[in-house]
Amino acid sequence: MTPPKPEPRPDRVSLWRYLRLFRQDILSAQPARLYRAMMAEFRTPFFRSYLCNDPALVNRVLVETPDDFPKSNRIRAGLEPLLGNSVFVTNGEVWKHQRRIIDPAFEGGRLRGTFPAMLAAGQAAVARLEAGVIEVEELASHAAADVIFRTLFSIPIEHELAARVFHEFRAYQRSQPILNLAAFLPLPNWFPRFHRSSTRQAAASIRGLIERLCAERAAQIAAGTAPDDLATKIMTTPDPATDQLFTTGEMVDQVAIFFLAGHETSASALAWALYLLASHPQVQDRVAAEAATLGDAPDFAALSRLKLTRDVFRETLRLYPPVPMIVRQNRCPVRFRARDIAAGGQIVISPWHLHRHERLWQTPDDFDPERWQTEAGRVSARDGFIPFSAGPRVCPGAGFAMIEGPLLLALLVRAMRFTPTDTPVPVAHLTVRARDGIRLRATARVAAV
Secondary structure, three states: OOOOOOOOOOOOOOHHHHHHHHHHOOOOOOOHHHHOOOEEEEEOOOOEEEEEOOHHHHHHHHHHOHHHOOEOHHHHHHHHHHHOOOOOOOOHHHHHHHHHHHHHHHOHHHHHHHHHHHHHHHHHHHHHOOOEEEEHHHHHHHHHHHHHHHHHHOOOOOOHHHHHHHHHHHHHHHHOOOOOHHHHOOOOOOOOOOOOHHHHHHHHHHHHHHHHHHHHHHHHHHHOOOOOOHHHHHHOOOOOOOOOOOOHHHHHHHHHHHHHHHHHHHHHHHHHHHHHHHHOHHHHHHHHHHHHOOOOOOOHHHHHHOHHHHHHHHHHHHHOOOOOOEEEEOOOOEEEOOEEEOOOOEEEEOHHHHOOOOOOOOOOOOOOHHHHHOHHHHHHHHHHOOEOEOHHHOOOOHHHHHHHHHHHHHHHHHHEEEEEOOOOOEEEOOOEEEOOOOEEEEEEOOOOO
């Protein structure tokens, strides 16, 4: 079975229709030719956008000269109510200062230490599972949020503050597109950006709850009673260049993006992975058999046995990259593929297009986890696989996600067999989600797989 992709659109549409489609869902607005093009230009009366699918251009923007292509302020306008001045939206020295503090928390040794919390969250998710038709985006969101709270603040999702953040974020996720209309207008920085009142209220509520968590942790650190988790690590790590620590206010910004990047993106990938396995029962049964080798109390080393499960998760990230588009702006004039681009252009690098590109992948729309063990698959991945971005701005939690995702997937599939009840349609909110949710029928597996 071939996973669904957005309904093909005409190659040329009016600006007004494009803006309307883009506002509703950026995936639906993309014409079919962009899955073949190496580069495309989109013009509006206000600015020009350039979609870059050429691997050499992607590498130039993200890896070779990233300082020449900072984050676009147009994206910042849409996400600022929740993320404030977090590492996801900053540039230059502010961003470098933030990464020098954050990166040590996600080094290999620290990730090994988070495994017991991830396992506990996965086991709790299995315990909540019941046979019948379930909405797996909700299941995945609950499990991923539990992982974040256990690893970041050493509290389960049932904790009063954690539960409130989770429920507020669910409302925010469904109300907020990836860009708001301010992204299409050449507005000065001081000009107010207009957001839905529900978006502003949900963001303010989430940030208020996160501020309480950060303030409580700061007090525990001062008293010497703080647990040794990711929040403590980040809040006690000074910038080696300036010796400065994050203030509580700065930490609120960072926790907001940790929750967005660590919960929202992981939940998106996990839900689509469950759908893909439900649609491919033979692969699902192989994953369940592999998961059965973990035993009841696996340790970190047991993850090495989840080879197929890891490939399934990578194939899910290819077909349904949680963040479908990365937007940069060029500081100086550049020349891309014999095309001159004036300073201030909007450079769009789209994992959604790269991962399904007809000139970069064999059978790009097919679910084929076996491709990751082939030479052709490795070449394609080198040229066109960036679910976590690339270069200096690669997601610091990429390693975290590649432990969490396969582990949760293995535990859930080991416990239940999933079968599809309908065909979900992918759309983009904050991440790639299903327009009407993903419903699967779950039935308990027998003890022996």
